[in-house]
Amino acid sequence: MAQSVLLTGAAGRVGEAILEGLADDHEWRLLDRDPPTEDYPGEFVVSDITEEEAVREAMDGIDVVLHLAGDPRKTAPWDSVLTNNIDGTQTVFEAAVDAGVEKVAFASSNHAVGHYETEERTPDMYRTDDDYLLDGTELPRPGNLYGVSKVAGESLGRYYHDEYGLSVVNVRIGNLTRGHPPIDYERGQAMWLSYRDCAHLFDRCIRADYGYEIVYGISDNDRKYYSLERAKEALGYEPRDNSADHD
Numbered sequence: 001m002a003q004s005v006l007l008t009g010a011a012g013r014v015g016e017a018i019l020e021g022l023a024d025d026h027e028w029r030l031l032d033r034d035p036p037t038e039d040y041p042g043e044f045v046v047s048d049i050t051e052e053e054a055v056r057e058a059m060d061g062i063d064v065v066l067h068l069a070g071d072p073r074k075t076a077p078w079d080s081v082l083t084n085n086i087d088g089t090q091t092v093f094e095a096a097v098d099a100g101v102e103k104v105a106f107a108s109s110n111h112a113v114g115h116y117e118t119e120e121r122t123p124d125m126y127r128t129d130d131d132y133l134l135d136g137t138e139l140p141r142p143g144n145l146y147g148v149s150k151v152a153g154e155s156l157g158r159y160y161h162d163e164y165g166l167s168v169v170n171v172r173i174g175n176l177t178r179g180h181p182p183i184d185y186e187r188g189q190a191m192w193l194s195y196r197d198c199a200h201l202f203d204r205c206i207r208a209d210y211g212y213e214i215v216y217g218i219s220d221n222d223r224k225y226y227s228l229e230r231a232k233e234a235l236g237y238e239p240r241d242n243s244a245d246h247d
């Protein structure tokens with residue numbers, strides 16, 4: 001059944017992958033602080049996610065929120081991630097609960113666990129014959145302040161789930177690139193997420209029933225050091241791409 005979905009950060013790359021795959025599958029309301037530069041499916045709300053009233057209005061009649069808006073730079077300074085990624089995410093969760101939204105999928109990141117990539121483990125952990133796997137049950141170990149902001153977002157989701165019963169899935173997205181995995185970048189190939197797997201994964205976040213989840217958002221790469229088990233089990237994720245097919 002088609003759901004009413006609010007997609008924040010709709011004008012960005014992850015939003016592009018989702019809309020390319022799912023434009024006709026749901027009823028979309030799109031939100032971004034950058035005005036649209038092309039035709040989009042559904043209504044487009046130009047707003048900053050820190051603008052509480054506008055975010056509340058955008059939640060009206062929404063079943064599911066895909067919350068992507070934020071500063072995606074791994075070098076982002078604290079003042080930016082504090083405003084855009086932490087304050088903005090809290091505004092989105094609060095408005096979602098007040099509007100009676102059922103589910104929120106939060107775009108978390110590999111950088112929430114970046115410091116598991118120690119000098120001793122790398123580069124071996126990026127290789128096919130290494131069996132090191134993170135599965136989402138490990139404690140966060142952010143690799144930078146951007147990663148800290150993603151851990152904060154996951155924690156906000158935990159609170160809004162436990163306090164208000166909101167269904168929340170945190171998708172620790174790997175490295176989204178169109179067409180093929182990153183070239184000459186073993187780490188990026190290990191955590192590649194293809195455009196079509198990205199759209200399918202967020203479709204599962206819209207359709208599946210869950211409580212609170214942390215899953216990894218990568219394709220079924222031979223090199224992977226992130227387990228896909230939870231995404232498969234909790235969401236019914238069935239990735240079709242593998243960076244090894246592009247070697």
Ligand SMILES: NC(=O)C1=CN([C@@H]2O[C@H](COP(=O)(O)OP(=O)(O)OC[C@H]3O[C@@H](n4cnc5c(N)ncnc54)[C@H](O)[C@@H]3O)[C@@H](O)[C@H]2O)C=CC1
Nearest residue numbers: 009011012013014033048049068069070072107109173176
């Ligand atoms: N692209 C990737 O491989 C990965 C992305 N992510 C996360 O996914 C989300 C989307 O990332 P991308 O699409 O790659 O980034 P992007 O920069 O292409 O898109 C982000 C969009 O959010 C909007 N935005 C930023 N701050 C906003 C605010 N305060 N209010 C309203 N709109 C705002 C921007 O205008 C932009 O259109 C981010 O939260 C990022 O941290 C996480 C891991 C990997």
Ligand SMILES: O=C1O[C@H](COP(=O)(O)O)[C@@H](O)[C@H](O)[C@H]1O
Nearest residue numbers: 072073074109110111174175188
């Ligand atoms: O969270 C993110 O991660 C991806 C991949 O990280 P990288 O360290 O391999 O660059 C990055 O491309 C994206 O911009 C960022 O939001």
